[in-house]
Amino acid sequence: MYKIIRKEILSDTIKLMVVEAPHVVRKAEPGQFVIVRINETGERIPLTIADYDREQGTITIVFQEVGKSTKHLGTLQPGDEISTVAGPLGHPTEIQKYGTIICAAGGVGIAPMYPIARALKNAGNTVISIIGVRSRDFLFWEDKMRYVSDELVVCTDDGSYGRKGVVTEPLKELLASRRIARVWAIGPGVMMKFVSLSTRDFNVPTMVSLNTIMVDGTGMCGGCRVLLNDGAKFVCTDGPEFDAHKVDWDNLLSRYQIYKKEEILSFETWKHKCSSDTDCHCEGKR
Numbered sequence: 018m019y020k021i022i023r024k025e026i027l028s029d030t031i032k033l034m035v036v037e038a039p040h041v042v043r044k045a046e047p048g049q050f051v052i053v054r055i056n057e058t059g060e061r062i063p064l065t066i067a068d069y070d071r072e073q074g075t076i077t078i079v080f081q082e083v084g085k086s087t088k089h090l091g092t093l094q095p096g097d098e099i100s101t102v103a104g105p106l107g108h109p110t111e112i113q114k115y116g117t118i119i120c121a122a123g124g125v126g127i128a129p130m131y132p133i134a135r136a137l138k139n140a141g142n143t144v145i146s147i148i149g150v151r152s153r154d155f156l157f158w159e160d161k162m163r164y165v166s167d168e169l170v171v172c173t174d175d176g177s178y179g180r181k182g183v184v185t186e187p188l189k190e191l192l193a194s195r196r197i198a199r200v201w202a203i204g205p206g207v208m209m210k211f212v213s214l215s216t217r218d219f220n221v222p223t224m225v226s227l228n229t230i231m232v233d234g235t236g237m238c239g240g241c242r243v244l245l246n247d248g249a250k251f252v253c254t255d256g257p258e259f260d261a262h263k264v265d266w267d268n269l270l271s272r273y274q275i276y277k278k279e280e281i282l283s284f285e286t287w288k289h290k291c292s293s294d295t296d297c298h299c300e301g302k303r
Contacts, residue, residue, distance in 0.1 A: 018098035018099070018100060019036050019037055019038050019098060019099045019100075019101075019102045020036070020037045020096065020097075020098050020099075021034050021035070021036055021093055021094065021095050021096065021097050021098070021099065022035045022036065022037060022075055022095060023035040023095055024093070024094060024095050027079065027157040027158075028154055028155045028157065029154070030081050030082045030083075031079065031080070031081050031082075031125055031155065031157065032079070032080060032082065032090075032091045033067070033077060033078070033079045033128075034077070034078050034079075034080075034090075034093070035075050035076070035077050036075060036076055036077075036078060036099060036102060037074055037075055038051070038074070038075065038076045038102045038104075039074035041066075041069075041076055041102060041104045041105055042069050042070065042071050042074050042075065042076060043071070044105055045066050045069045045076060045104070045105040046105065046109035046110070046136075047066075047109060047110045047112065047132035047133045047135070047136045048065075048107065048108070048109045048110030048129075048132075048133055048226065048257070048258055049065070049066055049104065049105035049106060049107050049108070049109055049257075050063050050064060050065045050066060050104060050105070050106050050107050050129075050257060051063075051064055051066060051076065051078070051102050051103060051104030051105065051106065052064075052101070052102075052103045052104065052106065052231070052234045053078065053090070053099055053101065053102055053103075054099070054100050054101035054103075055086065055089055055090055055093070055099055055100060056100045057100055059086060059089075059100065060085070060086040061101075061231065061232060061233070061234065062080070062086050062087065062090065063106075063228065063231045063234065063253075064078045064079075064080055065128070065129035065203075065226065065228070065257070066078070066104070066105065066129070066132070067079045067128035067129055067131060067132065068131065068132055069132075076102070077128075079125060079128035079129075079157075080125065081124070081125040085286075103234060106234050106253060107252075107253060107254070107256055107257045107258075108255075108256065108257075108258065110133050110136065110201075110224075110258060111258075112136045112137060112140050113140060114140050114141040114142055115137075115142055115198040115199045116142065116143065116196070116198035116199075117142070117143040117145065117195060117196060117197055117198055118137055118142050118143070118144060118145070118197065118198055118199045118200065118201070119145045119146070119147065119188065119191060119197055119199075119200045119201070120133065120134045120137070120144060120145070120146045120147070120166070120200075120201050121146075121147045121148075121149075121184045121185075121188055121200060121201065121202045121203075121204070121212050122146070122147070122148045122149070122162075122184075122202070122203050122204055123148070123149045123150070123183075123184055123202075123203070123204025123205055123208040123209075124149075124150055124151070124155065124204055124205060124208075125204075126202075126203035126204035126205070126208075126226075127148050127150075127157065127158050127162065128157075128158065129203050129226060130146070130148075130162070130201065130203045131158060131161055131162060131165065133201055133203075134146055134162065134165045134166060134201075135165040137201075138165045138166070138167075142198075143167050144165065144166045144167050144168075145166065145167060145168045145169075145170070145191060145195075145197075146162050146163075146165075146166040146168070146169045146170070147169075147170045147172065147184045147187050147188055147191075148162055148169070148170070148171055148172070148184070149171075149172035149173070149174070149183055149184040149204070149208075150172075150173055150174070151173065151174045151175065152173050152174065152175045152177045152178070153173060153177040153178035154177075156171070156173070156178060159171060170184075170187045172184055172186070172187065183208070183211075184204075184208065184212070185208075185211050185212060185215050188200075188212060188215055188216075189215050192215065192216065192218075192219040192221060193219075197219070197221050198221075198222075199221065199222050199223070199224070200212065200216050200221055200222070200223040200224070200261075201223070201224050201225075201226075202223060202224070202225050202226075202261065203225065203226045206227075206266070206269060206270050207270065209225045209227075209261065209266075210264075210266040210270070212225070212261065213225065213261035213262060213264065213266065216261070216262075217262050222260070222262075223260070223261040223262060224258045224259070224260065224261060225258065225259060225261040225264065226256070226257045226258050227243060227252045227256055227257050227258075227259060227264075227269070228252075228257070229241040229242075229243060229252045229269070231252065231253055233253075234253045235253065235254065236251045236253055236254035236255075239251070241253050241256075243256070243259065243264065243265075243268075243269055244264075244265035244268045244269070245259065245260075245263040245264060245265065246263045246265070247263060
C-alpha cells in the first residue's frame with residue numbers, strides 16, 4: 018500500500034498528491050510515468066511523474082478528474098492508501114545540452130513538463146516555457162515553471178491572465194524570431210497536434226509525451242498503440258515521448274474516443290452507488 022502524504026487542490030478538477038513510493042523514486046527520471054490503482058479492483062490509471070524526492074521517498078502526481086477513476090482518486094485524503102503504484106515506466110526524456118529550447122505545456126500538462134524543463138535547464142540549455150490554460154482559475158505552478166525557465170509566457174484562452182490565446186501563437190513568433198534547437202510539448206492531444214504542425218514548418222525537432230488508453234503498461238495489451246509514419250509503437254514501452262512529426266494525429270485523436278460511452282456509464286454507476294451508500298463520504302455523494 019502507498020500512503021498519501023499530502024494533497025493539494027490546484028483547481029476545481031485538478032488535484033496534486035504526494036505519495037510514498039520509495040521503490041519508484043530510486044530510479045525515477047523526468048518524462049517517466051507510473052500506473053496507479055486505487056484498490057484491488059480499480060482501473061489502472063497512467064500518470065506522469067510530476068516531481069520526486071529521493072530523500073523522502075515520495076513522488077508527486079497531478080491529475081485532472083475526467084472520469085470515474087480519476088474522480089474517485091480525487092476523493093482520497095492524506096493518510097489514505099493507494100493499492101498500487103507501479104513504476105517508473107517508459108523511457109526518460111533525453112536530456113542533453115541542445116541550445117535554446119521551448120517547453121510548451123497545456124492544462125494539466127504543466128505538471129509533467131516541470132521536471133523536464135528543470136532537467137533541461139540544469140543541463141545548460143536556455144529554456145523558454147509557454148504554458149496555457151483555459152482561464153486563470155486553471156493555472157498552477159506558474160512560479161515553479163518560472164524558476165526553471167529563462168523566459169516564461171503564460172496564455173489563457175479567455176484572456177483572464179497573461180496573454181490571450183493558445184500556446185501555438187507565441188510559439189510561432191519565437192520560431193520565426195529565434196534560433197530554436199528543439200521543442201517539447203505536453204498537453205491535450207489537439208494542442209500537441211497543432212504544436213507539431215507549427216514546428217514542422219520551421220523544421221524544428223519536436224518531442225511530445227503521449228497519454229493514451231493503457232492497461233498493463235508492459236506492452237502486452239496493445240491498448241496504447243500509436244501509429245507513426247514508420248510503423249506502430251506502444252506508448253508504454255516505446256514512449257511515452259515520440260517525435261511529434263511522425264505521429265498520425267488523426268488516428269491518435271480518434272482512439273481517445275473509443276471508450277467514451279463506457280467511461281460515462283462507469284462514472285454514472287459509481288456516482289449512483291456513492292449517493293446511495295450511507296457510509297460513503299466521497300465527492301460522488303454531492
